[in-house]
Amino acid sequence: xxKYRLSKALGEIDEVYIEEVLKYTEDAAAGKxxxxxxxxxxxxxxxxxxxxxxxxxxxxxxxxxxxxxxxxHFTAYRTDIKGVGDTSSLPVIENAWSIGKTMDGEQDALAGxxxxxxxxxxxxxLYATIEFNAEGIDIPENIPDEELTFDIINAKSGxxxxxxxxxxxREGDIFTYIIHFSESSSINGDEIFIEAHNFGRSCTVEIENxxxxxxxxxxxxxxxxxxxxxxxxLILDSVQSLNSEKIDGIIxxxxxxxxxxxxxxxxxxxxxxxxxxxxxxxxQYGWEWFKYSTGTVYSLLSFKMKDGSTLENxxxxxxxxxxxxxxxxxxxxxxxxxxxPVDISQIESVTYxxxxxxxxxxxxx
Amino acid sequence: MKILEDEKIVGLFFERNEKALRETExxxxxxxRKTAKAILESDSDVEECLNDTLLSLWxxxxxxxxxxxxxxxxxxxxxxxxxxxxxxxxxxRSINSELPLDELEAVLFDLKTENEFSDVEFTxxxxxxxxxxxxxxxxxxxxxxxxxxxxxxIAQDLCISESKVNSLLYRARKKxxxxxxxxxxx
Numbered sequence: 001x002x003k004y005r006l007s008k009a010l011g012e013i014d015e016v017y018i019e020e021v022l023k024y025t026e027d028a029a030a031g032k033x034x035x036x037x038x039x040x041x042x043x044x045x046x047x048x049x050x051x052x053x054x055x056x057x058x059x060x061x062x063x064x065x066x067x068x069x070x071x072x073h074f075t076a077y078r079t080d081i082k083g084v085g086d087t088s089s090l091p092v093i094e095n096a097w098s099i100g101k102t103m104d105g106e107q108d109a110l111a112g113x114x115x116x117x118x119x120x121x122x123x124x125x126l127y128a129t130i131e132f133n134a135e136g137i138d139i140p141e142n143i144p145d146e147e148l149t150f151d152i153i154n155a156k157s158g159x160x161x162x163x164x165x166x167x168x169x170r171e172g173d174i175f176t177y178i179i180h181f182s183e184s185s186s187i188n189g190d191e192i193f194i195e196a197h198n199f200g201r202s203c204t205v206e207i208e209n210x211x212x213x214x215x216x217x218x219x220x221x222x223x224x225x226x227x228x229x230x231x232x233x234l235i236l237d238s239v240q241s242l243n244s245e246k247i248d249g250i251i252x253x254x255x256x257x258x259x260x261x262x263x264x265x266x267x268x269x270x271x272x273x274x275x276x277x278x279x280x281x282x283x284q285y286g287w288e289w290f291k292y293s294t295g296t297v298y299s300l301l302s303f304k305m306k307d308g309s310t311l312e313n314x315x316x317x318x319x320x321x322x323x324x325x326x327x328x329x330x331x332x333x334x335x336x337x338x339x340x341p342v343d344i345s346q347i348e349s350v351t352y353x354x355x356x357x358x359x360x361x362x363x364x365x
Numbered sequence: 366m367k368i369l370e371d372e373k374i375v376g377l378f379f380e381r382n383e384k385a386l387r388e389t390e391x392x393x394x395x396x397x398r399k400t401a402k403a404i405l406e407s408d409s410d411v412e413e414c415l416n417d418t419l420l421s422l423w424x425x426x427x428x429x430x431x432x433x434x435x436x437x438x439x440x441x442x443x444x445x446x447x448x449x450x451x452x453x454x455x456x457x458r459s460i461n462s463e464l465p466l467d468e469l470e471a472v473l474f475d476l477k478t479e480n481e482f483s484d485v486e487f488t489x490x491x492x493x494x495x496x497x498x499x500x501x502x503x504x505x506x507x508x509x510x511x512x513x514x515x516x517x518x519i520a521q522d523l524c525i526s527e528s529k530v531n532s533l534l535y536r537a538r539k540k541x542x543x544x545x546x547x548x549x550x551x
Contacts, residue, residue: 005470005487006469006470006491006510007447007466007469007470007510008444008447009487009488009491010491010507010510010511011440011443011444011447011511012440012488013440013488013491013492013495013511014432014492014495015431015432015433015436015437015440016432016433016436017492017495017503017507018433018436018439018440018507018511019432019433019435019436020500020503020504021503021504021507021508021511021512022396022433022435022436022439024500024501024504024523025504025508025522025523028522028523028524267528268528268529268532268533269528269529269531269532271532271536272532272535272536288536323499324501325501325525325529327524330525330526330528330529331526332529
């Protein structure tokens with residue numbers, strides 16, 4: 001074997017990777033300096049009253065203006081969740097968006113502007129409704145309203161991620177969308193910077209020698225920046241599981257539940273032993289731990305409700321599953337974000353990978 | 366001293382302005398010394414490596430246009446430090462016994478196919494492997510095997526536990542071996 005061949009080959013890798021590591025290290029150090037964002041608040045609608053009474057810039061009228069259609073949107077989403085026993089019994093918090101803050105974006109577009117009509121989050125996810133004012137943009141009449149969206153919306157700092165907004169409604173030039181960012185680490189920093197890129201729609205086109213491909217056709221090329229101060233966010237409370245469990249007798253795990261997601265924490269060092277014990281199963285599917293633990297082939301999640309009913313196949317409620325680490329415990333995490341906000345006070349336990357995690361969340365007023 | 370941004374320093378190199386060298390040392394001298402020091406024990410070797418690195422940057426920029434000056438400089442000083450290390454090995458001088466090189470090389474130990482790769486293919490496969498890792502795993506892997514940091518240092522730098530660092534490294538090495546095994550089969 002040539003001496004240090006791999007080590008020397010590492011000296012020829014793309015500089016982008018090295019810069020990324022340097023930046024990653026700086027960000028980790030900066031995160032440590034800032035302290036971990038760990039505030040928890042109890043969500044009550046009384047808080048909405050406090051917000052408004054305190055004379056903050058909450059535009060209650062604006063939030064209420066969009067509330068009806070957003071509620072309808074989530075009602076539709078709820079009934080569209082496949083496989084859950086009785087979708088009508090899924091306790092969705094439809095008024096979670098009734099609190100929020102309006103912020104004008106820092107405009108960087110030839111036309112169009114964005115404002116956040118409401119934003120709400122838990123420690124791992126951010127949901128917001130935005131209004132895009134398309135005044136001045138020449139939108140072809142043959143495009144259905146619900147097909148118009150942004151190519152991508154990126155979030156940087158505070159929370160990292162990218163999403164394509166979900167259309168809610170259109171009134172004249174005003175388009176209302178929901179955006180959702182999720183990650184497995186806690187939200188931190190002072191502000192979440194967001195950039196919306198290019199307004200248009202996705203469509204399928206035939207490309208010679210390649211075939212049909214989904215592409216994004218821009219009606220307006222734009223980049224609109226706006227930010228959300230973290231201190232102004234309503235942070236929905238989460239609860240820790242009352243018990244911890246051992247998955248397959250190998251991996252110690254505990255859990256956390258919030259209206260926007262379910263988080264499991266485990267010791268990464270136990271994973272190789274689990275993978276070793278399940279090597280045949282993993283080989284069969286070409287999986288490793290993360291794919292197995294987030295896969296949808298098995299019925300991974302079910303909710304036992306306090307009224308005695310059970311909701312099976314709740315994994316269909318999952319929008320994203322991401323791995324990360326909990327800075328407080330040092331343990332690895334998998335964060336499942338929900339596509340609708342769930343009233344967790346009605347949930348008695350969550351079963352995941354055969355282990356039952358019990359919770360005792362306070363009721364919402 | 367106000368430190369210039371990377372792009373401005375690269376601009377100085379292109380203007381053939383010797384201020385570029387002072388600015389490079391001010392901007393990333395500490396990082397470069399740390400990178401070399403992780404491979405070489407002797408402080409004088411580290412300083413010689415740093416001087417050679419600055420000379421190399423002066424000779425190669427232009428035509429080279431680094432995507433990131435500090436990353437480019439890190440590559441240069443690491444390669445120079447390795448050459449010096451090998452020279453020391455050849456002379457049987459004492460070397461840094463704490464280096465993680467052997468644990469990385471063990472990935473390909475007993476893999477007969479290693480020599481079936483050209484050097485270019487070898488690096489391209491490594492690039493592709495790095496691209497397949499998560500950002501966190503990549504950071505841990507490169508801090509260990511590019512920057513030769515210790516496990517406790519990586520854990521401290523990235524605010525994660527030492528057990529997690531060890532676990533990520535173990536899984537990355539396992540994946541790397543499988544990448545080279547598959548590459549050789551193609």
